[in-house]
Amino acid sequence: MSEPEIPEARVVREPGGTRLMLVGIVAGAALGLGARELADHSADLAGALANVIEYGTQPVGQIFLRLLFMLAVPVVFAALVVGVGELDLRSLGRVGIKALVLTVVASAVAVLIGLTLVNVVGPGEDRPELRAIAAARAEGKELVAPPDKTAMEQLVAMVPDNPVKAAATGDMIGLMVFALIFGIGLAQVRTPGAARLREAITGLHDVTMHLLAWVIRLAPIGVGALLFTTFATIGKDVLQGIGAYVAVVLGSLGLHLLVTYPLLLVLVARRNPARFFAAIRVPMETAFATSSSSATLPVSLRCAETELRLPRRVARFVLTAGAAMNQNGTALFEGVTVLFLAQVFGVPLDLDQQAVIMTICILGGIGTAGVPGGSLPVIAMILAMFGIPPEGMALIFGVDRLLDMCRTTLNVVGDLVIASCVAVGEPPDEPATA
Numbered sequence: 001m002s003e004p005e006i007p008e009a010r011v012v013r014e015p016g017g018t019r020l021m022l023v024g025i026v027a028g029a030a031l032g033l034g035a036r037e038l039a040d041h042s043a044d045l046a047g048a049l050a051n052v053i054e055y056g057t058q059p060v061g062q063i064f065l066r067l068l069f070m071l072a073v074p075v076v077f078a079a080l081v082v083g084v085g086e087l088d089l090r091s092l093g094r095v096g097i098k099a100l101v102l103t104v105v106a107s108a109v110a111v112l113i114g115l116t117l118v119n120v121v122g123p124g125e126d127r128p129e130l131r132a133i134a135a136a137r138a139e140g141k142e143l144v145a146p147p148d149k150t151a152m153e154q155l156v157a158m159v160p161d162n163p164v165k166a167a168a169t170g171d172m173i174g175l176m177v178f179a180l181i182f183g184i185g186l187a188q189v190r191t192p193g194a195a196r197l198r199e200a201i202t203g204l205h206d207v208t209m210h211l212l213a214w215v216i217r218l219a220p221i222g223v224g225a226l227l228f229t230t231f232a233t234i235g236k237d238v239l240q241g242i243g244a245y246v247a248v249v250l251g252s253l254g255l256h257l258l259v260t261y262p263l264l265l266v267l268v269a270r271r272n273p274a275r276f277f278a279a280i281r282v283p284m285e286t287a288f289a290t291s292s293s294s295a296t297l298p299v300s301l302r303c304a305e306t307e308l309r310l311p312r313r314v315a316r317f318v319l320t321a322g323a324a325m326n327q328n329g330t331a332l333f334e335g336v337t338v339l340f341l342a343q344v345f346g347v348p349l350d351l352d353q354q355a356v357i358m359t360i361c362i363l364g365g366i367g368t369a370g371v372p373g374g375s376l377p378v379i380a381m382i383l384a385m386f387g388i389p390p391e392g393m394a395l396i397f398g399v400d401r402l403l404d405m406c407r408t409t410l411n412v413v414g415d416l417v418i419a420s421c422v423a424v425g426e427p428p429d430e431p432a433t434a
């Protein structure tokens with residue numbers, strides 16, 4: 001089990017505050033649930049809780065989330081430009097193909113697990129009462145609209161016509177494509193000016209990572225506030241009638257996390273799964289608290305270098321691409337949700353149609369934005385394709401945040417697993433470079 005070495009000077013140890021992150025998660029969730037319980041019994045306390053959320057936990061949680069997002073754009077740009085520059089074109093192609101194949105395989109297994117479980121358990125079968133609940137909840141609410149672009153238009157839009165706009169609108173795939181092309185160009189140009197630019201972008205990366213260490217120090221408070229807000233605002237009846245669906249989603253995510261990933265780690269990455277999961281605790285907890293792969297990306301990049309000791313040019317490339325395009329948890333969730341809603345509304349889907357859904361979900365995992373609730377427009381699109389009533393979405397809104405926390409964790413773990421698999425056989429970093 002040989003793990004790639006990186007020079008000791010480059011290892012920035014985990015700031016002490018991160019050990020408190022789990023405490024923040026548990027305390028935030030427990031206090032949130034407790035506060036909700038108390039507020040349900042007294043109007044005064046309900047008012048006080050609303051104030052605590054509005055003026056306390058919500059802004060604090062949002063500031064933490066925004067700090068992570070703020071760092072994501074410079075990190076994606078700098079990490080990819082520097083990472084690609086360190087790979088020659090042949091190894092870039094090799095790393096890219098390995099990552100793509102593993103992404104498709106892992107996503108396909110994830111969706112298959114989800115679809116099998118939802119077919120076997122049938123959480124929406126013979127449940128006509130759920131249609132009434134969906135209709136009641138949908139009334140007067142704005143439902144999520146499907147994406148306004150066709151699949152071909154979405155493919156074309158992956159190449160940004162304006163990289164600044166891509167960065168400004170959170171279009172991570174657009175930004176990534178630009179950084180990739182820019183990095184290739186920068187690696188090919190051998191003028192003194194280009195060398196200085198490379199050095200400057202390396203500096204940008206180093207500064208962002210330094211700032212990230214500060215943000216991670218704030219994480220216990222940030223994640224505590226996010227979790228408190230989530231749990232204190234959960235209505236009591238969100239699970240009404242859909243407990244079995246939630247169980248199928250969580251069960252499938254759990255199987256993928258505890259069976260597929262460890263298998264990939266042992267068989268392909270040749271790593272000890274227990275040690276691996278211990279090493280990636282911080283990105284897992286960040287993903288869980290923020291429900292956003294994009295916000296977690298800077299944390300994953302840092303972990304890949306300092307804890308997993310992956311060759312940084314592989315980690316930078318694979319993790320950045322993966323945060324936008326490898327979303328196993330999302331793909332699985334989209335498949336299970338569409339089938340569940342089809343069951344609720346009595347829309348029969350034969351195996352061929354389910355195979356189409358599986359393919360769309362694998363692609364959906366690639367096309368879903370790594371932000372909280374990023375799956376919802378993709379689900380709306382698949383529902384429209386198969387004539388499943390859109391008000392079905394209203395049935396899952398209440399539990400979406402909880403499920404999002406779990407599927408995002410899986411998305412982020414998947415990126416780190418795949419980066420570890422791709423790193424096998426790749427040469428270690430040159431000690432002298434940034």
Ligand code: ASP
Pocket residue numbers: 291292293294327329330333368369370371372373374375376404407408411
């Ligand atoms: N929140 C997920 C992510 O950022 C996307 C989704 O499934 O909604 O990875």
